[in-house]
Amino acid sequence: MSQTIAADNFPPRGHEAKRVAIVDAAMSVFCREGFAGANIDLIAAEAGVSRQTVYNHHGDKEKLFVAVVRELTERCNAGIFATLATFPDQPKDLEADLVAYAVRMNRNCICSRDGKFLRKLIQTEGERYPELFAEWRENGPGTTLPALAARFARLAFAGHLAIDDPDVTARQFVGLINAELQIEFMMGIQPSQEEVLQSATNGVRTFLKAYGARQPASRLRETSLA
Amino acid sequence: MSQTIAADNFPPRGHEAKRVAIVDAAMSVFCREGFAGANIDLIAAEAGVSRQTVYNHHGDKEKLFVAVVRELTERCNAGIFATLATFPDQPKDLEADLVAYAVRMNRNCICSRDGKFLRKLIQTEGERYPELFAEWRENGPGTTLPALAARFARLAFAGHLAIDDPDVTARQFVGLINAELQIEFMMGIQPSQEEVLQSATNGVRTFLKAYGARQPASRLRETSLA
DNA sequence: AGAAAATTAGACATCCTTGTCCAAATTGTC
DNA sequence: GACAATTTGGACAAGGATGTCTAATTTTCT
Structure with missing residues (x-):
């Protein structure tokens, strides 16, 4: 009703790329610094994204970590x-x-x-x-x-x-x-x-x-x- | 001139036990939490010692870490x-x-x-x-x-x-x-x-x-x- | 072009941690 | 018992991080 045929998922679309970029950057930073030492600002910077976007996609440092491990x-x-x-x-x-x-x-x-x-x-x-x-x-x-x-x-x-x-x-x-x-x-x-x-x-x-x-x-x- | 015959090292003595207790506790905490996640207060508590004592013995979180690895x-x-x-x-x-x-x-x-x-x-x-x-x-x-x-x-x-x-x-x-x-x-x-x-x-x-x-x-x- | 959604930058409150300082209490030694 | 060294607890400043909020901007879709 709202969208055409749904390419992949319902809510967002193409900028799923950002989601992946964030997870990729988070991977790298979490692995380098450990969970406690990882810095969300650094992850955002490394993903080429603002900090707020990180929080928009994954609500939480811990949730982001879980997403990284699953991926x-x-x-x-x-x-x-x-x-x-x-x-x-x-x-x-x-x-x-x-x-x-x-x-x-x-x-x-x-x-x-x-x-x-x-x-x-x-x-x-x-x-x-x-x-x-x-x-x-x-x-x-x-x-x-x-x-x-x-x-x-x-x-x-x-x-x-x-x-x-x-x-x-x-x-x-x-x-x-x-x-x-x-x-x-x-x-x-x-x-x-x-x-x-x-x-x-x-x-x-x-x-x-x-x-x-x-x-x-x-x-x-x-x-x-x- | 200052002391008797020097049992081991010159400045302190018996309470070397505290030094060991601190290093032991630091081991445990560093390993559990990683360097960044390790908390000096927690190390002190786990060693049964005040935080200040930790700083007296080893001057610094990083120096403490080095001492742990060496040991x-x-x-x-x-x-x-x-x-x-x-x-x-x-x-x-x-x-x-x-x-x-x-x-x-x-x-x-x-x-x-x-x-x-x-x-x-x-x-x-x-x-x-x-x-x-x-x-x-x-x-x-x-x-x-x-x-x-x-x-x-x-x-x-x-x-x-x-x-x-x-x-x-x-x-x-x-x-x-x-x-x-x-x-x-x-x-x-x-x-x-x-x-x-x-x-x-x-x-x-x-x-x-x-x-x-x-x-x-x-x-x-x-x-x-x- | 126009509307909706997503992104951005920045300010901000809050909390936590490190490391320092100090006066009082404890410990150990002679 | 007295003296010196050590320990203690607490206060404290400084810095850093998380997570929220907001207004403006950009992107995306129709």
């Missing part, structure tokens, strides 16, 4: 699942394929700007907002790790791996490919491409020493039939 | 080296000994109160005080990881392990035994004893699948002589 969680989960879709289910060269996958995972999800921000926010404010991050925990690692575990189970079923517990395997895979990046993660530093590749290569190599099938494995299922 | 770094490094001294250089049962060592490492150094606090402080304020944490990085992982690597090299030399690069091995060992505690670490939660043991057990098992010497290894050196 980050969404983006990161989307990235993780997109990357998970590229898991090598039918590997040609298992080691090379897993390394490439590990690098994608790290680059797109963990070392990305969003990944770094989400990690930092969880680290700094996780204890203060348990319900908020419980949501992340459920939709994040609680969903993606089992999904990764399922991929490993499939590889094992196809005879490429010899594993016991797929969930343990998935967690150890992540632990191994990130083994050399722990300090950077703690300090909030973005590892270089070389570091990511190096850590992934070493990690996958060790992973396969532990879990690689002893047979060439490419057609183990047929062999068992013969 | 934490010292304590944690002491703990790590003490634990490193218990590394199983002549293992009877390699798997059991490594698991026990991993559990000690985690319990005493990483999941301890001090370890948790230091980790949190590095995570939250590491970017803001690079020089302060550069010191930690050097004396912490920069010193302890090579020391751990040396122990693994020794195990390999004695025929208990088959490894290529001891430094990589050491980092992967740490990554594996902590693989299942990552989320707890990020959230600042203290893992339970069972979780620590579980993660260590699974981690060591995988570690040995990858790096365990193929021979029984207990007397490989003699064998090679024969």
Whole structure:
């Protein structure tokens, strides 16, 4: 009755761009300064917006913070699942394929700007907002790790791996490919491409020493039939 | 000339206890609230001391923060080296000994109160005080990881392990035994004893699948002589 | 062009925090 | 018991931040 066909949402429209700009700026500032240290004036300035506009869009510093976390969680989960879709289910060269996958995972999800921000926010404010991050925990690692575990189970079923517990395997895979990046993660530093590749290569190599099938494995299922 | 023989330092004495109480309280508050969110009044109250006393001992919020980090770094490094001294250089049962060592490492150094606090402080304020944490990085992982690597090299030399690069091995060992505690670490939660043991057990098992010497290894050196 | 909605800049009240000062009380030492 | 050092509580100034309000301006849609 009031508007044409409703492009996206009912009340405002195009200047949704400002909303995003505010959330983006808030991300950056909250992560740099922490919740208490973050300054709304600074966020407004960094978003290229007046302070009042920040209050118009999100009513409150705390509400703004929640919006930031939700947005980050969404983006990161989307990235993780997109990357998970590229898991090598039918590997040609298992080691090379897993390394490439590990690098994608790290680059797109963990070392990305969003990944770094989400990690930092969880680290700094996780204890203060348990319900908020419980949501992340459920939709994040609680969903993606089992999904990764399922991929490993499939590889094992196809005879490429010899594993016991797929969930343990998935967690150890992540632990191994990130083994050399722990300090950077703690300090909030973005590892270089070389570091990511190096850590992934070493990690996958060790992973396969532990879990690689002893047979060439490419057609183990047929062999068992013969 | 002024005092007897000087028990420890020249100016004050016994009420050094208050200094420690203040630093302890400051640790707790800084970690809970972050630097910006930490409140000197709260620190004073938690230390059972008046605010003025806090300012008498350490002149400044920032100086107090530095004192906290130094103290934490010292304590944690002491703990790590003490634990490193218990590394199983002549293992009877390699798997059991490594698991026990991993559990000690985690319990005493990483999941301890001090370890948790230091980790949190590095995570939250590491970017803001690079020089302060550069010191930690050097004396912490920069010193302890090579020391751990040396122990693994020794195990390999004695025929208990088959490894290529001891430094990589050491980092992967740490990554594996902590693989299942990552989320707890990020959230600042203290893992339970069972979780620590579980993660260590699974981690060591995988570690040995990858790096365990193929021979029984207990007397490989003699064998090679024969 | 004209109307409605959103944005802006600035002033403003309020609250909180840091850090200082000081006089009185407490503590510890000889 | 007396003296020196330390601690205490409270008052205090200065600064900074949040969140509100308002009038003017800009943007957007029809």
